[in-house]
Amino acid sequence: MQLKILIADDHPIFLTGLKEVIETDEGLKVVTSARNGKEALQQFQAYSNLDVVVLDINMPVMSGLEAAEQLLQIKPDLPVIILTMHKEKAPFMKSLEIGVMGYVLKENAVSDIVHAIYKVMDGNSYLSPEISSYLLKRNAFKTKQENEPDLLGLLTPAENQIIRMIAAYKSSREIADELFISEKTVFNHRMNISKKLNITGKNSLLRFALDHF
Missing domain, CATH: 3.40.50.2300 (Response regulator)
Known part of the structure; x- marks a missing residue:
């Protein structure tokens, strides 16, 4: 079809x-x-x-x-x-x-x-x-604003690694392949990150990642 x-x-x-x-x-x-x-x-x-x-x-x-x-x-x-x-x-x-x-x-x-x-x-x-x-390349020159809450400090090392990969526009499949984990595990990490950061909605996690890396 x-x-x-x-x-x-x-x-x-x-x-x-x-x-x-x-x-x-x-x-x-x-x-x-x-x-x-x-x-x-x-x-x-x-x-x-x-x-x-x-x-x-x-x-x-x-x-x-x-x-x-x-x-x-x-x-x-x-x-x-x-x-x-x-x-x-x-x-x-x-x-x-x-x-x-x-x-x-x-x-x-x-x-x-x-x-x-x-x-x-x-x-x-x-x-x-x-x-x-x-x-x-543009994000590489971005500096963190003063008084910005350290939201990334709420995340585990594994979650920080995944959100950095999201900021690099990697799909869940690409993240899973690079980290030798299942897509379901990546999905669970994404859900936990969103819950900890209190972000919801379509593309919200990608937007957060781009704003912070």
């Missing part, structure tokens, strides 16, 4: 190319497309059985982030991927805040998009490697 996908971009040539790239995988089918965020919302409501939505971040009438926010209010568990030309941290953090699962650099869409679709369908976050590398 093919996954049903909605794509949205205001550049017709890119939209056509993106559809062709996605459909090189026999398991994926672009069933509809849109030229702006408002059209994407309308198409989403017209096709009630969509599996994944791919949105350009900069579109007229309504941006990709605005559309994503409304889509995720309608269906909170919807896998949404944002396409972007830029590597800035602010829009990326905003996308995490509203529940976006994938964030793909447009110049690498040909190589990244199919992998991103399967990752978000499995419930994992996906970030283009070039963006993650850029953000990690």
Whole structure:
């Protein structure tokens, strides 16, 4: 059975190319497309059985982030991927805040998009490697603010190790493989960390990790 996908971009040539790239995988089918965020919302409501939505971040009438926010209010568990030309941290953090699962650099869409679709369908976050590398370099120069509570002091050494790996954009499977533990153990660690730090919500643990490393 093919996954049903909605794509949205205001550049017709890119939209056509993106559809062709996605459909090189026999398991994926672009069933509809849109030229702006408002059209994407309308198409989403017209096709009630969509599996994944791919949105350009900069579109007229309504941006990709605005559309994503409304889509995720309608269906909170919807896998949404944002396409972007830029590597800035602010829009990326905003996308995490509203529940976006994938964030793909447009110049690498040909190589990244199919992998991103399967990752978000499995419930994992996906970030283009070039963006993650850029953000990690920026975070390396970040200094801890004075009077900030030492929340990481609440965690065990094992939990600190895992949250550092989360900040490096590693999936639960990748963490499990590197530490020679099961994915279930990683899941339990993630749950314990979230409970200790009193954080809830989609992408909340990743956002915390990025803010502290």
